[in-house]
Amino acid sequence: MAAEHAIDAHNPNIGCTGLDHRKMGMWAFLGSECMFFGSLIGTYLAYKGKSISGPGPHQILNIPLTSVSAFVLLMSSLLMVLALAAVQRGDMKWGKIWLFLTATLGAAFVGFQCFEFTHFVHLGLTLQTNLFGSSFFVLTGFHGAHVTGGVIWLLSMWWLAMRGRLGPQDSLKVEICGLYWHFVDIVWIVIFALIYLIP
């Protein structure tokens, strides 16, 4: 334990706060992301019910389908913490499995969103149709882009693990990737409640 602290004292990533700079940087980034999504959510709510032409949310949103995709993203967060726990205890076999399954569920969520967007376009709702269309597509589209970025990050982690270049000593890298992944999940918790569930 004393040796571990001695190593920490000479680690250039540990600052005077005793925390890793990379982890602090990720939390600061997630804080800025809160404000980014806050402005998009605020705009959606401000425009809610202000469209002068259809289709509107009550005519077009498919709540059962989106409930399934929300559940998929929620459970991917569980798999992410299981991946981190496995990497931290040096169980790289399960670490790789959980990382890959997390990325798979993330990709499934993006697939659900692509299907939903395509379906809406066929029903006549595009970015240019009305205020609902523009605010809905921009908000959920930016979230989908974040999920896609997270899937690419997770697959990179999995690929490094498969090549033996990610071990228990790199658990902080997996933890930081996990922080980003959980963040896209909590943003969806808010979007799902405010857009889909509140009438």
Next chain:
Amino acid sequence: MESSHSAQTAGAAHQEHASVHTYLRVAVVLAILTAIEIGALYVPGLPPHILVTLIIIFGTFKFALVVAFFMHLRYDSKLLTALFVGPLMIATLIILAIMALFGSYLLLPRT
């Protein structure tokens, strides 16, 4: 000496995470809350203000559970909590400010 001690304390706190059993319990609670949220939509005759209140409370609770346990803020340094919760409060104010700016409210009927 004191800074070295605080660094050691932070390092020790960093190591202390929830167990796999805790993660599974949290996931079960999240799934149940989501099921109740969605199920509430199909309850006939439920007044809209009750539904909205229920969804906001459950959504906030789910948000807090993921941040506290899956993102480990419950076990990590208070500095990280401040780094996240501070901007989160500002984001909430941004949402309320934009809604007020456009004269649109979530709960109150528009005139």
